[in-house]
Amino acid sequence: MAPHYDTLYKESDEPDYKLIVKKVKSELSDAKTISMDTFTAIMDWKAARAKGRVNWDRFDLYQTAIITYSQIPLLERKAV
Numbered sequence: 001m002a003p004h005y006d007t008l009y010k011e012s013d014e015p016d017y018k019l020i021v022k023k024v025k026s027e028l029s030d031a032k033t034i035s036m037d038t039f040t041a042i043m044d045w046k047a048a049r050a051k052g053r054v055n056w057d058r059f060d061l062y063q064t065a066i067i068t069y070s071q072i073p074l075l076e077r078k079a080v
Helices: 004-031 036-046 048-053 056-070 074-079
Strands: none
Touching: 004 036, 036 048, 036 056
């Protein structure tokens, strides 16, 4: 039996999730980071309550972290 959250929300946010995943994969492949628009879409979809804690004026810090993380070999990423 699926968790209650899954039965309530899975179908309604699945298209958004798939679009975000597609955009992230594309941007990481092309630019090795994600755009502010994609980051905002992730925050809107997953963590809207945390948006007030993001330092939007220093988005470059998030991009640097994403670039750094993407350069870590897959098998070592869990340790970060």
